[in-house]
């Protein structure tokens with residue numbers, strides 16, 4: 422059978438889809454890219470924002486339109502938090518598989534030929550981090566590594582703890598095993614990810630914490646570059662920053678969500694740090710690692726965010742050595758504390774605030790790229806496009822750089838890590854030449 426998998430949402434969802442695809446293939450089926458003709462379509466949904474939920478429903482309807490005879494399977498966070506709404510919204514037969522049973526999805530779907538119904542339990546009761554082993558990643562350069570699932574933080578706007586349950590970590594032996602497989606496949610960069618990755622190890626006896634795990638990975642796989650995905654400000658410890666300072670194969674890149682620069686709004690969001698703490702953290706990373714990329718997320722239009730609070734966010738971002746900023750508008754999510762708060766920022770004003778932060782972020786990004794001109798950075802060769810005449814790749818500090826093929830004689834082998842001198846920023850893209 423031909424299986425198509427459409428995925429929305431975060432890196433963890435993406436990795437889980439890859440593992441599901443492998444399981445289908447291991448059972449003798451062909452996995453085709455969505456929307457190529459399929460017999461079974463799996464839609465791995467997301468519910469992090471109202472827009473992501475709507476997009477998930479749209480994809481399911483599209484799959485149905487593409488092939489009304491096919492079996493359609495929905496899984497992921499939207500299924501976990503709103504199965505009945507989904508069944509009501511789709512007036513045809515669909516198979517729903519909750520996050521708690523996602524690791525058994527392929528087996529379930531293949532065992533039940535009619536494939537309708539609901540396969541899900543209470544995700545809050547899960548105590549084990551489900552393993553989604555990926556034996557043969559699609560990309561040969563970069564791969565995701567899920568070391569943790571779930572979240573105990575309950576930020577007041579966030580649906581994730583309800584969709585993914587409590588924090589659980591993958592034992593270090595399993596983590597190392599997965600990286601060994603990636604190394605055997607020739608992968609050169611691994612993105613260490615999780616839903617709340619800073620909680621790594623807190624639920625496991627005799628397990629390293631996140632800093633310990635990262636140090637072990639860097640030491641065991643010296644040819645591999647490790648990049649840490651988003652980490653909460655309070656969990657970016659001295660030990661982790663020290664790894665970035667001392668281990669050459671740890672990417673100089675941190676993504677640290679801010680969400681708001683107003684202490685009042687941070688409290689209402691149930692986030693346990695202040696703007697001053699965030700400022701000190703970013704400033705100290707910049708002092709210790711001046712070439713590091715430091716990115717952030719900001720949530721605008723939270724209930725009660727008045728002009729003054731928004732102004733505090735803007736001035737904090739403006740004052741910090743950030744390399745890029747992602748901005749999202751607040752949207753009410755079911756079950757969350759903030760869903761009960763009266764909305765005080767209208768849609769137009771919310772959109773204006775998103776634009777303001779994104780504009781600021783774009784200027785920060787350009788300034789960061791320009792600050793690297795003449796610097797030599799470690800560059801992973803991801804794609805050699807002879808037709809366009811460019812080699813594309815990413816530096817340790819997250820520059821999506823380009824090299825003209827003619828400037829690299831002979832062209833470096835794909836998937837190699839080479840030093841590159843950044844020479845310019847053209848149309849918003851850093852350009853470089855191999856450094857000798």
Ligand code: SF4
Pocket residue numbers: 572573574575576579580581582616617653
């Ligand atoms: S830390 Fe907060 S924002 Fe992040 S997943 Fe947990 S509840 Fe959501």
